[in-house]
Amino acid sequence: MEVMERDQNKMERAKERLKELKGFYWHLAAYIGVNTFITISTIIGRMGSGADFWDVLDFGSFSIWFFWGIGLFFHGMKVFSYNPLFSKEWEKRQIQKFMEEDKREAEKFGRHGR
Missing domain, CATH: 1.20.5 (Single alpha-helices involved in coiled-coils or other helix-helix interfaces)
Known part of the structure; x- marks a missing residue:
């Protein structure tokens, strides 16, 4: 009976770990998808208003990548148990x-x- 309870606890921990891992991968996918869309939209919008390609490549174009990336980094540290x-x-x-x-x-x- 005790072995079954231990196995059940292991299974529950494994399921919880899998849920956390899937959550991180969804977060990563959203990070890449949303930021790519925003960055491309920003670059196209600025170039459409007459800006040169190299003028649109400033911190403002990529700041969301940076700040959201900080959150994603800490999420990854938690999920992969790195502290x-x-x-x-x-x-x-x-x-x-x-x-x-x-x-x-x-x-x-x-x-x-x-």
Whole structure:
């Protein structure tokens, strides 16, 4: 029975992970599609009003790529479990530290209670 519950939990975690991954890929597809459309529309619109091709290639033409890209980058970091500041090793060290502190507190309390 316990094995089935573990397998069920693994399946649920795998489904949740797949859902997050699909969400990221949809976000990436929207990023590419929407930004391509906006950039092409901006360039065509500016060139239609008499601007030279090289004049339309400024930060304004590509700023949405940049700012939305920041959000996409952090979304990817979350989905692919990359966190350089709070890595799994850091989490393990903190958990160990807190467990040792609790153990010391329990030992102190146990000695005073005798």
